[in-house]
Amino acid sequence: MIEFNRPHMTGNEFEYIAQAKRGHVLAGDGPFTKKCSSWLEEITGCAKALLTHSCTSALEMSALLLDIAPGDEIIMPSYTFVSTANAFVLRGGVPVFVDIREDTLNLDETLIESAITTRTRAIVPVHYAGVACEMDTIMDIARRYGINVVEDAAQGLMANYKGRALGSIGDFGALSFHETKNIISGEGGALMVNDHSKIHRAETIREKGTDRSRFFRGEVDKYTWQEVGSSFLPGDLVAAFLWAQMEEAQTITDLRLSIWSRYHNAFASLERAGVLRRPFIPQECGHNAHMYYVLLREDIDRHKILQELKQHGIGAVFHYVPLHTSPAGQRYGRLHGSLALTDTLSERLIRLPLWVGLTNEQQSQVVEVLSRAICRQA
Structure with missing residues (x-):
């Protein structure tokens, strides 16, 4: 039998999990989570990389960060995984499906502008097969109309567009570490925040809507509920596995x-x-x-x-x-x-x-x- 996919192990995954266990830090944002986040920031050039349970979670965070409300429209391809749409539909958003290019199977950038209405809030290019969409054109359209870009780079880690890492070009980028991807942690993902001014709010949403991250950095004397959020953090055991993959x-x-x-x-x-x-x-x-x-x-x-x-x-x-x-x-x-x-x-x-x-x-x-x-x- 020649399987369609066989998850690759580098050899250090279980040793790093054991290290996390010996260090008595198993929940989110532990030492291995910090290693993975720093590596992503260095390799992609994003302002902040936040590990999540999945790429789906990262996309859901982006919808919260954009304050997507009922009736808001989000332009995306129909040829994508359901998470691309679900993340915005959960907030009441309306996916506007646009055709793909014949050559790359990516969102056809020449059709985006005509799809924009007064309700359009975001464009979500999906980098199919780790091959970049035509991001210069997409970003130019987004700037001219004052709308946001969320890159669905689930398949895009270690790929680039004109030398820029996929997920680091739009306002936000979402990565996947599902076992079918190149770099894996079983389940897992990351939100890439590309605007420094949005980092604190992204951290708050990821931490159940609290300013817990700021508390642990000593920036506030206590943490409390600040806005709508959820628990988007993976445990440090997942990050320990992931770190072994990132090293290779x-x-x-x-x-x-x-x-x-x-x-x-x-x-x-x-x-x-x-x-x-x-x-x-x-x-x-x-x-x-x-x-x-x-x-x-x-x-x-x-x-x-x-x-x-x-x-x-x-x-x-x-x-x-x-x-x-x-x-x-x-x-x-x-x-x-x-x-x-x-x-x-x-x-x-x-x-x-x-x-x-x-x-x-x-x-x-x-x-x-x-x-x-x-x-x-x-």
């Missing part, structure tokens, strides 16, 4: 890039034959090999391809069901124009196994079985 982040990224490149080279001939399309990486984007996918020619039956891969013990999957086609998406969101590319591309995409430790032999088997299955239909 560049090595992990390099290994994944090698696997990604082998797939990319192997499928070049099928792309030339017109039966599939490989991922496209714009010149200004430094990606992190979060995933490798192929887009099948429109007349090829994806279900049959996936069935054949499964019969050979290969764990390949499709990805998002577009939110605008879901019951909740139709209930809480609205469409801006045609989402034709979202509809067609989502139905043609197959994600292939990609994890540290995938051998050349296993990868060759994936390539061989997929190529044979596609050519049988072509």
